[in-house]
Amino acid sequence: MLRTTIMGLCLAAALASPAAAHFQELLPSADVLPEGGTVDLDLVFTHPMDRGPHMQMEKPLRFGMLREGQTTDLLPKLVETVNGGKTAWRTSIDLKEPGTAIFFVEPKPYWEPAEGKYIIHYTKVVVDSFSTGEGWDEMVxxxxxxxxxTRPSGLWTGNLFTGVVTKGGQPVPYAEVEIEFVNDGSVTAPNDAFITQVLKADANGTFSYAMPRAGWWGFAALTEAETTMKSPEGKDVPVEAGALIWVKATDMGKAP
Structure with a gap:
């Protein structure tokens, strides 16, 4: 009876705890390449602020680069790796020409049994080669x-990042946006309320957030897909379609 009671209390505590925010990371080694060159990109599915746990990430359905209106398929360049004991992906891309490269990924749907839904986070990040400051607002x-x-590269700590949540190319009024910092271990949240910052876009789908610390910040606008998918048990379940963008803040006086 004691064992059953303890297990019941543990389950109740788990259900009462706030759900950890899933974030599809797509992090480059730099947001600006002043003289061009090679950028390394890591794709990890995790909880950034908590530094884990990591989730298994199967090979994406799409991974590419948008540059000056041209899309390049980079899926064959992905190399499987391990991060936090789970499968992740990595690649290196040489940006020889000036201009902004917008890297994006469409991951394979992830089944989250705790929430009873699939998760697809359409994610992108901007890398400016030769510091041109051009092409950063092009849509994938x-x-x-x-x-x-706001240009998502070359930002100081404390800068206000502003974006518009879109679905099917149209703004999403009052969309919910979750924000997390990629914690290097230097930040300890006072309590769970500080782990994931949450805000609502306005009636035009526009939101803003001032990044208080240097490092990478993920902005995840969560919407529900129009169609359902079949769960492993064969039931129709919802699909969380997230729009993510990663933005780096840099302290004044420090190199990126």
Whole structure:
């Protein structure tokens, strides 16, 4: 009886705890390449602020680069790796020419049994080669996507990042946006309320957030897909379609 009671209490505590935010990371080694060159990109599915746990990430359905209106398929360049004991992906891309490269990924749907739904986070990040400051607001055309109104590269700590949540190319009024910092271990949240920052876009789908610390910040606008999918048990379940963009803040006086 004691064992059963303890197990019941543990289950109740788990259900009462706030759900950890899933974030599809797509992090480059730099947001700006002043002289061009090679950028390394890591694709990990995890909880950034908590530094885990990591989730198994199967090979994406799409991974590419948008540059000057041209899309390049980079899926064959992905190399399987391990991060946090789970499968992740990595690649290196040489940006020889000036201009902005927008890297994006459409991961394979992830089944989350705790929430009873599939998760697809359409994710992108901007890398500026030769510090041109051009082309950063070009849209990939993902089903759900954040349109940056602030250039998402070359930002100081404390800068206000502003974007518009879109679905099917149209703004999403009052969309919920979750924000997390990629914690290097230097930040301890006072309590769970500080782990994931949450805000609502306005009636035009526009949101803003001032990044208080140097490092990478993920902005995840969560929407529900129009269609359902079959769970492993064969039931129709919802699909969380997230629009993610990663933005780096840099302290003044420090190199990126």
């Amino acid at each position: 055309g993902l089903p759900v996507e954040i349109r940056p109104l």
